[in-house]
Amino acid sequence: MAPATHGGRAKCLQRLARLDLPLPTTVALSFDAVHGLAAGEQPDMAQVLAPFEDGQLLCVRPSSEDPDWGGPGAILNIGMNDEQLASLSETIGAEAAAKLYLKFIQSYSTHVARLDPDIFDDLDNSDPDAVADFLEAYEDEAEEPFPQDRSAQLIGVLRSMARAWEGTTARLLRQAKGAPADAGLGLVIQAMALGVGHGESGSGVLQLVNSDTGLPQITGRYMSQSQGRDAMKSGAGALFLQKDARGASLEEKVPDAFALLTEYAGLMRARLREEMQIEFTLENGEIHILDGVRVQRSARAAVRIAVSLAEDKIITREEAVMRIEPRALNELLHRQVDSEAERDVIGSGIAASPGAATGRIVFTAAEAQACAARGEACVLVRRETNPEDIRGMHAASAALTERGGMTSHAAVIGRGLGLPCVVGATSMRFQIRKKRIIATDGRVFREGDVITVDGTTGNILAGEPKMMEAALDDAFQTLMSWADLSRDIGVRANADTPADATTALMFEAEGIGLCRTEHMFFEADQLIAMREVIFANASADRAVALQALLPMQREMFVELFNIMGKRPVCIRLFDPPLHEFLPTDRAGLRDLAESLNLPLSDVTRRVEALGEYNPMLGMRGVRLGITVPEILDMQARAIFEATLDACGDNEPFVPEIMIPLVSAKREVELVKTRIDAVAAAVRTERARDFDYRLGVMVETPRAALRAEDIAQHCNFFSFGTNDLTQMTYGLSRDDAGRFMSPYVQQGVFPEDPFHTLDQEGVGELLRLGAERGRRAQPDLTLSVCGEHGGSPESIAFCRQIGLDYVSCSPFRVPVARLAAAQLAIKDKLQ
CATH class of the missing domain: 3.20.20.60 (Phosphoenolpyruvate-binding domains)
Incomplete structure (x- = not known):
């Protein structure tokens, strides 16, 4: 079994079984088997169900090669029917048994029978006759009774998940995440650990590190009388894992189970060579490990996790270096829009220089410098920047231009300064003379309005979303020192x-x-001297003018x-x-004539004479x-x-x-x-x-x-x-x-x-x-x-x-x- 044939989840569960962790009975279907299901092939259900006990409830989970590619949602409590309702009512109680049945009816109706989920909107889950009401609603809508045979239910679930994976929408979504067009899906069939009933029963997730920082911290949630990831969806009834002043915890409620879970997590870290998140269920205090997934992490957490694993001799330093995507370092080097922040996108362009910054809109370099002098953050908005704008870019928090590409002036200078920059934002209208920009949806933003430039994604946002600060911590420095050795x-x-x-x-x-x-010549004192050089008529005169620039x-x-x-x-x-050092507007020409003590007509003629049809291929360099x-x-x-x-x-x-x-x-x-x-x-x-x-x-x-x-x-x-x-x-x-x-x-x-x-x-x-x-x-x-x-x-x-x-x-x-x-x-x- 391998991730390339059965998916990452199936491979992980196989490895957890080899570690003798308390996994429920599990069967994995390969990519080929699932592809056959989507094409209408009939699996050998006797063989599929052979490892499971008669009447045992089941769940099905997706297993793609890369968990980031997604997949259909898990379906729980397969096999639940009228007979099971009666049987479980005697062992775990009528209310808990009804809860399992209702959850399955809703999942099956939506994902397998493809019924409208609102058919149950007017029904009360807590009603004693809720199960009968839900079954009746299903039969009315589907025009057939709810299936009672576990094998038939399972076939329906498997086929619906296989076809969902191969649908056009799902294919496009995963291709956007980098998945190949022919990416396969495996399916994992697992005996249900109920998570409801007598004694301490429930479900939760646990990991040993903070997903944002990568620092050691037991995090996750647990909720009594729940299944799957219910604890993560509902904050109200969920418990903390460790003792916490803010509320009740699993450690206080079931200390032995908590200690065992942390021990399992440590074992998985050491043997799977990765920080893993455990999905678990308690059934009368007994632990069942349902799944282990790689901990979701920010870039800064990824660096610290890789370094920590190497320092603990779990992986080599070279492997730690290989685990970090180079471009992900941008998240550490620059402020970023918080991943959980609301984004009011008003336009987009080319992400030319990474990082994000917020400020008031200004339209000239002089206004940017004035803002900086007042201690105000600003965003310099231009059609395109030129060398005269460099001082304004130094003063601004971010830059936004209508024109340009990855190697345009604004992009190159922005990256050099570490200045967030979006160029080529043609989805917006730039009305520089009127000092306003018009968003894609028609909203108007004027000088002084606050916007945020996200140079990492290329988006322009209204207002000031929550930010994450740059973090060049000790883990980053350690990783880079290892990189330099290689x-x-x-x-x-x-x-x-x-x-x-x-x-x-x-x-x-x-x-x-x-x-x-x-770039040195565009400072105010050097710019004047440079213009004197340009207007000098003889070599000796130029040499004299250049004496001012030499020191x-x-x-x-x-x-x-x-x-x-x-x-x-x-x-x-x-x-x-040379024309880049000369003004183009009437006011600038007048100022230049005054500084050089020359008639305006002479200055205008000289500027025009220096003009070129294609200056980038002209007299330069x-x-x-x-x-x-x-x-x-x-x-x-x-x-x-x-x-x-x-x-x-x-x-x-x-x-x-x-x-x-x-x-x-x-x-x-x-x-x-x-x-x-x-x-x-x-x-x-x-x-x-x-x-x-x-x-x-x-x-x-x-x-x-x-x-x-x-x-x-x-x-x-x-x-x-x-x-x-x-x-x-x-x-x-x-x-x-x-x-x-x-x-x-x-x-x-x-x-x-x-x-x-x-x-x-x-x-x-x-x-x-x-x-x-x-x-x-x-x-x-x-x-x-x-x-x-x-x-x-x-x-x-x-x-x-x-x-x-x-x-x-x-x-x-x-x-x-x-x-x-x-x-x-x-x-x-x-």
Whole structure:
């Protein structure tokens, strides 16, 4: 018997029987047998019923391969009929016997005969003639008497459960939970432990840990004179398990039974190697174990349970690491909407950055900063964000945009900041000028209204639901330390600011794999200087203007280097097109003209002249560095001077300088010559030697194809998979969200290529780039620094093609560390 043939419940009950736990007699039907029942095949009922005593009441429970896939509900008291009513009335009392019969009549009517459950609404269960009334109501509706033969009842129950599993609705529901289309169902037939009658009788559930925290705590409920999971449905008559000041407990009522149950639970934990929940029945004080199921748990509880089992030597550390789904760590790293909270969903979009946050709606970065100054939480709502919104995103609690995809500006910055973010929320209407958004159901939310952004699910909620706080506790730290012992690929963080670097260190990143220097230029004091550079007409004028930026850049790099210590820091040279630093509205142009002391007409003409039809494919990255080399010179000098300033009297560490958007060998030659000259000048001025590593960001298809030429001048390649995906597909990463869902649903793409690396197309370019690059430079360091670096599926591919490390947003570092460890452990086990 195995979960793949009879289901998880059947396998568990078999193991409990082998532990000599007090299980009622049980028979398990296989997936094939149940499929035959659904098709109309007649089982050998004599063989099925042979293990059970004549007249013994039965129950049937579903047994799917994975309990999360669900299944039809259990049906109890099969075999109950007029004869049994009379017999049981003498042994357990007329009231208890009637209770069993009424429960079965209602279950059978609804689930087997498919009658409307409201046929019993006007009947009184407590009436002495209730059984007769219920049987009459059944006969009137079904136009036949209630079946009295146990075998006939059982066949009806089995067939109805089999057909319910194979129905269209049930199939769609379980496929939504990840079940394969042909998932099978087993059925478990079990002798009834009645739970009603004389002496202490009842039912309940018990587990040894708290499902939310994973901490040791006996939890569950027990209710006298009940069956199945009645105790969990009804709080009124249920007892606590342990002694509790709030009310009566099973421990006080039946201490011997309580002690035995906890002993059984401990035995199941040790022998089944899992925290289990026991479903039990007491019958005149005698314990019957009906079922054992894996304890439901939150992500934080799952981590603590896995660590606890490993520390108790029940499982290995490697198995503890393998038991945690990497993406589930997001629940620990960020605040989340409580799983039991009511959700008033007003719209949805792409879940771009996990976590949830509540705040008042604001529509500009300035308003977000004003809210932060007042100590008020706010949600920044934009059609789409741009670099000028970064300060507002820093100030906001969450971000919501109408446009964008997984690698849009808002998504990338949100993940870097750990800011909950939903993008591409096209189900809502954004009326930015009127400062309002219109929900899917037509409700209007204006500036100042409170909403909640759930970046984990992609939902936008009205109001402020109950939240669960992030929890980076000792169990999390222990699990991650075990993961690091197993993984064989490095994990760095994308960090643009000292705050990002501090977060990266908190999550134990091995260095910075991508520092985007342009984000520094959007601070108010640097933005003015940057605009002076743009408006300078001659090289000498630009150099003078850049002198104002040099100390700011140098100070920022010193701080980064000091935070990271001896860990590697890879700095990408200036990348964005210049127009991103210029205003587009009339008021902004007027302010710019005033700050530069130029006529408004001159400023307007210059801004228009810098415009490009497709700026993301225009004069940016290395192209800007070659045509406006003064920016490149300033950045190189800031990096080298910061290297010496940060090391003090110690040996300087080696900074990594990355050239963006390379597509030709000659580009690298020109930039390298320029940087070498700056390095020589700084060595002479400071009378100190230092070294640096030069690399390129491979984000154009041509760079990957011509990697052998380009690598001759490089120490490392870092694949920028965000832009590489964009250019390979010819897709705008900011606009793809508008049609990506239909494309994935209709099978055009298996997944959003900006979310999960396209291994066949983009991955082929990575493979070619890696092979050809190392053909020219065998010791070439290879990495991925796009957002795919935090995707478990993408990390698997990176390991496969021999990359040295991945780099991702700081809050995705733990996910990448755990995913990389699991991949290494799987390889070792194969």
